[in-house]
Amino acid sequence: MDFIENQKWRYATKKFDSSKRISSSNLEKIKESIQLAATSYGLQLFKALIIEDPETRKTLQSQSWGQSQITEASHLIVFCSYSIIKDEHIDSYIGLKAESMGVEDSSLKGYGDFIKSKIAEMSPEQQSNWNAKQTYIALGNAMALCAELKIDTSPLEGFSPEEYNSTLGLHEKGLEAAVVLAIGYRSDEDKSQKAIKIRKSIQELFEVI
Numbered sequence: 001m002d003f004i005e006n007q008k009w010r011y012a013t014k015k016f017d018s019s020k021r022i023s024s025s026n027l028e029k030i031k032e033s034i035q036l037a038a039t040s041y042g043l044q045l046f047k048a049l050i051i052e053d054p055e056t057r058k059t060l061q062s063q064s065w066g067q068s069q070i071t072e073a074s075h076l077i078v079f080c081s082y083s084i085i086k087d088e089h090i091d092s093y094i095g096l097k098a099e100s101m102g103v104e105d106s107s108l109k110g111y112g113d114f115i116k117s118k119i120a121e122m123s124p125e126q127q128s129n130w131n132a133k134q135t136y137i138a139l140g141n142a143m144a145l146c147a148e149l150k151i152d153t154s155p156l157e158g159f160s161p162e163e164y165n166s167t168l169g170l171h172e173k174g175l176e177a178a179v180v181l182a183i184g185y186r187s188d189e190d191k192s193q194k195a196i197k198i199r200k201s202i203q204e205l206f207e208v209i
C-alpha cells in the first residue's frame with residue numbers, strides 16, 4: 001500500500017524550495033531508476049541530461065513558458081531520445097547483450113537482424129515518436145521512486161523542443177528533447193500541494209470486455 005500512499009502524496013510541484021538540494025546518494029538512486037526502466041527490445045535509445053549550469057537553466061526557463069521549476073528545482077533532467085535509429089544502435093545493444101550473457105555477438109545476429117527489420121518498417125517520424133515514448137517510462141520510474149524517497153517532482157512538457165534542441169546542441173548528437181523532470185523539495189508557499197487530486201473514477205477509467 002505504500003506505493004499508493006506515496007502516489008497520493010506526490011503532486012506536480014509548481015514551486016520548489018531552491019535552498020534544498022537532493023543528496024548525491026538519492027541522485028544515484030534516481031539515475032538507477034532511469035537506467036532500469038523497461039524499453040522496447042531493451043534498446044534504451046535515449047540519454048538523460050542533468051542540467052547543472054545556472055545560465056543554461058535560465059535559458060531553458062525562457063524556453064519553457066517561464067516555468068519557475070526549471071531554475072528553482074534542485075535538479076533538472078532533460079530526457080532526450082534519438083531521432084533516427086541507426087544499425088549501429090542495434091549492433092551496440094547486441095554487443096552489450098552478448099557481453100552480458102558471455103556469448104559471441106554472432107550468436108545473436110538473427111535477433112539483431114529481426115530488430116533491424118522491424119525498425120526498417122517505420123518511417124523516420126514513427127522512429128522519432130517511438131523513441132520519445134520510451135523516455136516516458138523512465139520518467140514514470142523516476143517519479144515513482146522520488147515519491148518513495150519523499151522527493152518532489154514536476155514533469156514538464158511545456159517547453160519548446162526545437163529551442164531546447166538548439167540550446168543543448170542535441171541535433172549534433174542525433175538527439176531531440178522529449179520530456180523534462182524537475183526534482184527537489186516543495187516550497188511551503190506552493191499552493192498546489194493543497195489542491196485536491198482530480199482523477200476519474202476507477203469505474204470510468206476501466207472497462208472489462
Ligand SMILES: Cc1cc2nc3c(=O)[nH]c(=O)nc-3n(C[C@H](O)[C@H](O)[C@H](O)COP(=O)(O)O)c2cc1C
Nearest residue numbers: 010011012013014067155156157158159179197198
Ligand atoms: C508528461 C507530462 C507533462 C506535464 N507538463 C507540465 C508542465 O509543463 N507544467 C506543469 O505545470 N505541469 C505539467 N504536468 C503536470 C500535470 O498537469 C499534472 O501531473 C496533472 O494535472 C495531475 O496532477 P498531479 O500530478 O499533481 O496529481 C505534466 C505532467 C505530465 C505527466
